[in-house]
Structures are given as C-alpha cells and as structure tokens.
Amino acid sequence: xxxxxxxxxVPPVGSPGREEGRARSLYLLLAILGIVAIVIVLSxxxxxxxxxxxxxxxxxxxxxxxxxxxxxxxxxxTAYAEIIWQxxxxxxxxxxxxxxxxxxxxxTLQGVFRxxxxxxxxxxxSSGGTIGAAxxxxxxxxxxxxxxxxxxxxxxxxxxxxxxxxxVALSRYGSVETLLLTGVxxxxxxxxxxxxxxxxxxIGSEQVAFxxxxxxxxxxxxxxxxxxxxxxxxxxxLSLFGRELNLMQLGGDVARSAGVDVRRVRVxxxxxxxxxxxxxxxxxxxxxFVGLVSPHVVRRIAGTDYRIVLPGSALVGAVFLLGAxxxxxxxxxxxxxxxxxxxxxxxxxxxxYLLFRRRPTTTMGGL
Amino acid sequence: xxxxxxxxxxxxxxxxxASYGARPALRDIELTVRTGExxxxxxxxxxxxxxxxxxxxxxxxxxxxxxxxFGDRVEDLSIRERARRVAWLPQEESPRDDVRLxxxxxxxxxxxxxxxxxxxxxxxxxARSILDQVGLADRANDGILSISGGERQRAVLGRALAxxxxxxxxxxxxxxxxxxxxxxxLARVRELSHRRGVTVVAALHDLNLAARFADRIVVLSRGxxxxxxxxxxxxxxxxLVRVWGVVADLRREPRTxxxxxxxxxxxxxxxxxxxxTSFGPVHVVGGGGAAAPYLRALADEGYSxxxxxxxxxxxxxxVAETLLVAAPIEAPFAPLGPEVRGRHRALLEAARVIVVAxxxxxxxxxxxLEDLIPFAARTPTFLVRAPPIAExxxxxxxxxxxxxxxRAAGAREVAGPEELLRGLRALASGPSPSP
Numbered sequence: 001x002x003x004x005x006x007x008x009x010v011p012p013v014g015s016p017g018r019e020e021g022r023a024r025s026l027y028l029l030l031a032i033l034g035i036v037a038i039v040i041v042l043s044x045x046x047x048x049x050x051x052x053x054x055x056x057x058x059x060x061x062x063x064x065x066x067x068x069x070x071x072x073x074x075x076x077x078t079a080y081a082e083i084i085w086q087x088x089x090x091x092x093x094x095x096x097x098x099x100x101x102x103x104x105x106x107x108t109l110q111g112v113f114r115x116x117x118x119x120x121x122x123x124x125x126s127s128g129g130t131i132g133a134a135x136x137x138x139x140x141x142x143x144x145x146x147x148x149x150x151x152x153x154x155x156x157x158x159x160x161x162x163x164x165x166x167x168v169a170l171s172r173y174g175s176v177e178t179l180l181l182t183g184v185x186x187x188x189x190x191x192x193x194x195x196x197x198x199x200x201x202x203i204g205s206e207q208v209a210f211x212x213x214x215x216x217x218x219x220x221x222x223x224x225x226x227x228x229x230x231x232x233x234x235x236x237x238l239s240l241f242g243r244e245l246n247l248m249q250l251g252g253d254v255a256r257s258a259g260v261d262v263r264r265v266r267v268x269x270x271x272x273x274x275x276x277x278x279x280x281x282x283x284x285x286x287x288x289f290v291g292l293v294s295p296h297v298v299r300r301i302a303g304t305d306y307r308i309v310l311p312g313s314a315l316v317g318a319v320f321l322l323g324a325x326x327x328x329x330x331x332x333x334x335x336x337x338x339x340x341x342x343x344x345x346x347x348x349x350x351x352x353y354l355l356f357r358r359r360p361t362t363t364m365g366g367l
Numbered sequence: 368x369x370x371x372x373x374x375x376x377x378x379x380x381x382x383x384x385a386s387y388g389a390r391p392a393l394r395d396i397e398l399t400v401r402t403g404e405x406x407x408x409x410x411x412x413x414x415x416x417x418x419x420x421x422x423x424x425x426x427x428x429x430x431x432x433x434x435x436x437f438g439d440r441v442e443d444l445s446i447r448e449r450a451r452r453v454a455w456l457p458q459e460e461s462p463r464d465d466v467r468l469x470x471x472x473x474x475x476x477x478x479x480x481x482x483x484x485x486x487x488x489x490x491x492x493x494a495r496s497i498l499d500q501v502g503l504a505d506r507a508n509d510g511i512l513s514i515s516g517g518e519r520q521r522a523v524l525g526r527a528l529a530x531x532x533x534x535x536x537x538x539x540x541x542x543x544x545x546x547x548x549x550x551x552x553l554a555r556v557r558e559l560s561h562r563r564g565v566t567v568v569a570a571l572h573d574l575n576l577a578a579r580f581a582d583r584i585v586v587l588s589r590g591x592x593x594x595x596x597x598x599x600x601x602x603x604x605x606x607l608v609r610v611w612g613v614v615a616d617l618r619r620e621p622r623t624x625x626x627x628x629x630x631x632x633x634x635x636x637x638x639x640x641x642x643x644t645s646f647g648p649v650h651v652v653g654g655g656g657a658a659a660p661y662l663r664a665l666a667d668e669g670y671s672x673x674x675x676x677x678x679x680x681x682x683x684x685x686v687a688e689t690l691l692v693a694a695p696i697e698a699p700f701a702p703l704g705p706e707v708r709g710r711h712r713a714l715l716e717a718a719r720v721i722v723v724a725x726x727x728x729x730x731x732x733x734x735x736l737e738d739l740i741p742f743a744a745r746t747p748t749f750l751v752r753a754p755p756i757a758e759x760x761x762x763x764x765x766x767x768x769x770x771x772x773x774r775a776a777g778a779r780e781v782a783g784p785e786e787l788l789r790g791l792r793a794l795a796s797g798p799s800p801s802p
Binding site for chain 2: 114253254258299303
C-alpha cells in the first residue's frame with residue numbers, strides 16, 4: 001500500500017483519437033476566450049444609439065469631461081452618460097446574469113435527469129413563466145405596477161411548473177424517465193394554455209409574443225440587483241452538488257449505494273434550478289438554447305466533472321447571451337430585436353455541430 | 368475507519384419478507400453472514416437474489432422482519448453511513464460520460480467525506496493503488512467508455528472497493544463477461560476477501576463459479592432459502608431438478624475435489640418443439656442397449672429425459688451421452704454402488720413418468736428395480752412387456768417378483784416405443800395425476 005508513489009506518474013496512454021479530441025477542445029477553449037475578450041470590449045460600445053467609442057471609454061472610467069475633444073454638446077454628453085449607466089450597463093448586467101442563470105440551470109437539469117437534452121425550456125419551466133406573464137397581460141392584473149407584477153407572475157409560473165415536476169419526483173413514480181416525460185408533457189400542455197390565452201386576448205398577444213422570444217428591455221439596476229442576489233445564492237448552492245451529480249451519472253442506485261441521498265439531491269436541485277430559471281425568465285422572457293448548449297460546450301472543453309461543469313456552464317451561458325446581444329445590435333442596431341431569435345439562430349447550428357463532433361459511444365442500430 | 372466493531376455480524380436477516388406490490392419476493396429469510404465469509408446466493412431468475420441484496424442496501428424495505436448491517440437495522444442508518452459499511456457492484460454500470468478511470472474509482476470515496484469536504488491527495492493515492500489491485504494501473508487516464516467490457520467491470524469493482532467497506536455485495540457481477548474475465552474478477556474478489564477479511568455476498572447464477580469461489584452457497588427458490596452450506600453439501604442433482612428444473616450430472620473435479628455440474632436438459636421448462644415439451648421429465652430404467660430405442664423415440668418427441676443407472680461402456684450409456692441425457696454411471700461390471708444409487712433415486716424422484724425398458728436383469732443391476740419399487744406406487748409407470756421378464760431374469764426370480772409388485776401397484780404394460788408414446792400423450796391430455 002505504501003508503494004503507491006512508485007506508480008504515481010502514470011503516463012497518459014491515449015489513443016490518437018483522444019489526443020485529437022484534446023487538441024479540438026483546446027481550439028474550442030481558445031475560441032471561447034477570444035469571444036470573451038471581444039464581448040467585453042464590444043458590449044458597452046453597442047446600443048441602439050451610437051456613442052463614439054472613446055467617449056464610452058471616458059464615461060465608463062468616469063473621467064471628467066467625458067466628451068472633451070468631441071463635437072458633443074454638454075447636454076448630449078450628459079445624455080450619453082445616462083444611456084451608458086442607466087441602459088447599457090444594466091442591460092449588459094442582465095444579459096450576463098440571465099445567461100449564467102440559464103447556463104447553470106441547464107447543467108443542473110442535464111445532470112439530474114442524466115439526459116443531454118434536458119433544459120429549462122424542454123421541461124416546461126420557461127413555459128410556466130410565460131403563462132404567468134400572459135395572465136398579467138390578459139387579466140390586466142396590476143397594470144399600474146407592470147414592472148413589478150409581470151416578473152412576479154412569470155417567476156411564480158416558472159416555480160409552479162418546477163414544483164409540479166418536483167411533486168412527481170417525490171412520488172413513487174419518480175424515476176428519471178417519468179420525470180423527464182412529465183416535463184415534456186407539461187411543456188406541451190402549457191403551450192396549449194398559452195395559445196388559449198393569446199386567443200382570448202389578441203391585444204395582449206403582441207406583448208406576449210415579444211416575451212416569448214425574450215429580451216433585455218427590462219434591465220435596470222434594481223432588476224440586476226434582484227436577479228444577481230438570487231443567482232448568487234442559488235448558483236452557489238447548486239455548485240456545491242458537483243460530487244453528487246458526478247455519482248448520479250452512474251445511475252441512481254449506484255449513487256445511493258455510494259452514499260448519495262439521491263432523492264434529496266434531486267429535490268434540492270430541481271427546486272434551485274427552477275428558482276434560477278424563474279428569475280431569468282421573469283426579467284427576460286424565454287431565451288432558448290443557452291441552457292441547452294452551455295453545458296455541452298463546457299463538457300467539450302473541460303471534461304465531465306460536474307464540479308467544473310456547473311460553474312463553467314454559468315460562465316459560458318453569460319458569454320453566450322452577451323454575445324447574442326452584441327450580435328443582434330451589430331446586425332440591426334436601430335431597434336431592439338428579441339434576443340431569443342439570436343440565441344436560437346446561433347445556438348441551434350452550434351448544438352448540431354457539437355453533437356456531430358462527439359465521438360459516438362452508442363449507435364442506434366445504424367439509423 | 369468505520370465505527371463498526373469486528374465482533375458484530377456483518378449481515379443478519381431475521382425472518383425477512385419483502386414484496387413488490389402484491390408479488391412476494393422474499394419469504395421468511397433467515398440468514399447470518401460471518402466476518403470474512405464469501406457467500407454465494409444461487410437460484411434461478413426471479414428467485415429473490417437481487418431483492419435480498421437490495422434489502423441490505425436499503426433499496427427495498429422488508430414488509431416484515433429485520434435486516435441488520437453490523438448490528439444496526441438498515442433503515443436506522445443514514446444513506447451515507449450505509450455506504451461506509453457496505454459497497455455494491457451491480458450487474459452492469461452504464462456510465463454516460465467518458466470519465467477517467469482514476470476519477471471513476473475516486474468517486475467511490477464520496478461517503479467518507481463530509482458535505483463540504485473535497486477529495487484529498489490520499490484519495491487519489493488510494494484510487495491509484497486500487498486501480499493497481501484490479502489490474503488497471505496503466506489505464507488510469509483512459510476513459511471508462513473507451514475500455515473493454517471486462518476492464519470496465521473491473522473499474523466498477525474498483526469504484527466499489529474505494530468505499531473501503533467491510534462488506535461487499537456483488538449482483539451477478541460476471542453475467543456480461545467472457546469466461547476469462549469471469550474467473551479473473553471473482554478470483555480478485557476472493558483474494559480480497561481472504562487477505563483483508565472483507566465479507567462478500569455475491570448473487571451468482573453460474574453454479575460452477577459459485578462452487579468454485581464461495582465458502583458457502585445459499586440457494587433461493589421463489590423467495591425462500593431452500594439450502595445453505597458449503598458447496599459440497601449443498602449442490603446435488605436433486606436440488607438442480609427441484610430448484611432450476613434442470614437435469615444435470617454432478618461431478619467432482621479430480622484435482623481439487625470441487626463439485627461441478629454438467630447440465631443436460633430442462634426437466635420442466637418448455638424448450639424444444641414436440642408433444643413432449645411441456646411434459647415433466649421421463650425417466651427410463653434400462654441397460655445393455657435396451658433403453659436406447661426408447662430414449663431416441665422420447666427425445667424425438669421433445670420429452671426431457673433421464674436414464675439410469677448404467678454401467679460405463681454400456682451402449683445405453685453411450686446413447687445417453689449423445690442425447691445429452693442425465694445418467695448416473697457406475698464402473699464397468701461392478702454392482703451399483705451407494706452413490707450411483709442415490710443419484711438414481713433422485714432422478715426417479717424428479718420424474719413425472721417412469722419407463723422400465725426390457726433390460727436383462729442380473730445381480731449387478733438388480734438394484735435398479737429395487738430402487739424403483741417405492742416410486743412406482745406414486746409415479747405413473749410403464750413396463751415394456753416384450754421380451755417377457757422371465758427370459759431376461761438372471762437373478763433367480765427376484766426380478767420377476769419385483770415386476771409383479773410394480774404391476775400390482777398400477778403400472779401399465781406396453782409393447783414397444785409406439786405404444787409408449789401413445790400412452791404418454793393420453794397421460795398428458797388427461798387430468799394430471801396428483802403428486
């Protein structure tokens with residue numbers, strides 16, 4: 001037993017395919033880091049109003065006389081500062097927070113359900129949020145405080161859906177398959193309910209449709225503060241479950257035999273993921289593909305250890321959503337396009353690319 | 368490491384019953400496993416082996432009775448504490464991700480840490496030494512999905528061993544492995560058991576593996592423990608027929624004296640096609656080639672068969688061998704000894720129908736008729752009347768007298784194979800005789 005140091009430095013015995021995979025992972029990592037750099041530099045420069053880059057930098061660094069050397073009048077300069085500090089930065093903040101929230105929720109659900117396709121959208125948690133929003137529009141609830149009631153109802157809708165899934169998890173039918181299928185069925189049901197609500201009130205439907213595609217228009221320092229507060233708590237707690245999720249990937253019974261209270265972990269993680277998704281959906285509406293794609297990107301780069309996949313997915317999700325915002329503004333800066341269009345536009349092909357790059361481990365009868 | 372004293376019994380079942388819904392899976396199991404034992408659980412599919420293991424892990428909660436793990440009731444222990452006392456190697460683990468073997472084994476350390484504790488360098492060291500023990504030291508950085516099935520099962524064993532528990536449960540650990548990997552895996556487990564005093568309880572459906580590696584075999588049948596003891600005491604042809612419905616020869620391995628089984632035919636289950644498939648085993652008493660035409664005719668119709676007792680080099684024995692019919696065999700020309708007669712009686716006991724072929728009866732095989740007497744009264748018996756017994760009785764009338772008694776007990780007489788098959792078909796279609 002003491003001689004274990006004798007064979008401590010085991011040389012990696014990897015097949016050429018594995019080496020190739022590592023190289024590809026490295027390229028992917030470099031690509032991501034490149035995107036991070038670009039996004040950080042680009043994000044504050046982009047917006048529906050053009051502000052000269054140097055001015056943006058001066059305003060951000062809070063240098064006196066931000067507009068010195070430009071043709072901007074002092075009034076315009078104040079307006080610029082207002083736009084940057086009260087619109088762009090909160091918007092960037094919300095994109096980062098919502099992206100991180102969706103990323104870590106996706107990683108959590110994929111881990112809990114042992115399914116690479118699980119994400120808040122597939123399980124109906126996002127749709128639940130939309131129902132909440134549609135109810136606000138349709139029944140004119142708290143119209144005067146729409147800023148408060150809209151996110152609140154969306155949040156409640158998402159959590160309620162999460163609780164239904166949780167209820168199934170706690171019942172004696174709570175196998176992973178039933179849970180997943182329940183989520184899928186719930187998602188379809190909620191879509192039907194949503195369609196009904198839209199028919200009932202065609203006037204509200206335009207607003208709901210916008211909500212369905214997601215957007216960062218609600219961003220403010222208050223919104224960012226609330227979302228950040230929730231994400232810090234839920235994200236930290238979720239990240240603590242990495243070792244449990246690692247074991248749960250080997251099967252529920254195996255994890256339990258190794259000492260994981262699988263039931264309790266599932267309950268906590270579904271609850272926390274619902275909260276996290278709920279807060280994102282509440283302020284941004286439905287933004288697809290971030291939760292689905294981010295964990296896959298992390299796994300490609302950093303391996304399958306959930307201690308890394310969970311926080312990593314938050315990071316990648318943040319970068320992804322911020323990148324989507326920047327892209328939407330680069331392409332069509334004169335108005336705010338729903339950001340969900342862009343996450344889907346880039347997310348879907350990239351996801352398919354990832355699936356095809358993956359080494360096939362099981363083949364489905366040559367189909 | 369654990370708070371478990373060595374004086375406590377690793378495992379104790381006290382009148383344990385369990386069920387899945389309305390279907391009972393375990394009935395009144397009484398079982399005690401002592402420290403360092405290697406116990407094999409044997410029994411057909413659905414006999415309760417896996418359920419028994421699952422009650423130990425707390426996956427199945429008994430409806431009555433108690434399962435004690437080192438003195439404590441399983442339900443009273445936290446999931447983490449259970450994992451510190453007992454580890455489990457399932458039939459097959461299906462990892463989804465290509466996890467490094469070193470990490471895979473290290474995952475087994477989970478229960479030994481507190482909630483917020485990470486893995487220490489010692490955990491990695493232990494994982495490496497365990498990989499060495501399971502023969503995968505040079506594959507530490509390979510992914511679990513990129514190694515062969517045999518290696519994967521060894522890695523899974525490593526994952527279970529990393530829990531460093533005093534008790535290890537194996538649930539049909541070799542059923543997906545080839546023969547080489549089967550022997551390798553069980554040899555490693557037994558070595559561990561003997562060297563480090565780890566107690567092992569393994570569900571093994573291969574009886575030959577169970578006999579070879581286990582100190583003790585517990586046989587389960589329909590949720591009950593029907594036999595418990597060392598392999599030599601437990602395994603018998605009679606048990607095989609009774610529990611598995613299989614007719615088999617029990618032999619001794621000449622070098623080690625270990626018992627091993629050569630299965631022949633299904634005694635009870637439906638297998639081949641033909642009118643005899645769903646019929647119970649037919650036992651033919653014969654010798655000297657007299658049984659051969661009957662064995663062939665019955666085998667063609669799909670009956671499961673046994674024959675006995677025969678002498679080596681007898682032409683009936685050769686036919687029995689080519690037809691894979693179970694037969695107790697005595698040395699040439701010797702009188703039938705007690706062991707062969709015992710096995711013959713077990714086959715008679717298991718038979719649904721007995722057929723007495725027109726064999727020449729002498730002093731060396733008169734015992735075949737003597738052993739038949741008690742069974743002829745209970746089991747439908749067919750006597751072949753041609754040629755008549757008087758012409759082939761070389762025992763001074765003893766054989767003829769036994770024939771009289773068997774006839775008097777209700778045996779039917781037939782002229783040849785055709786009539787025998789008709790008689791059996793009538794028996795099969797008629798009301799089944801009460802046992």
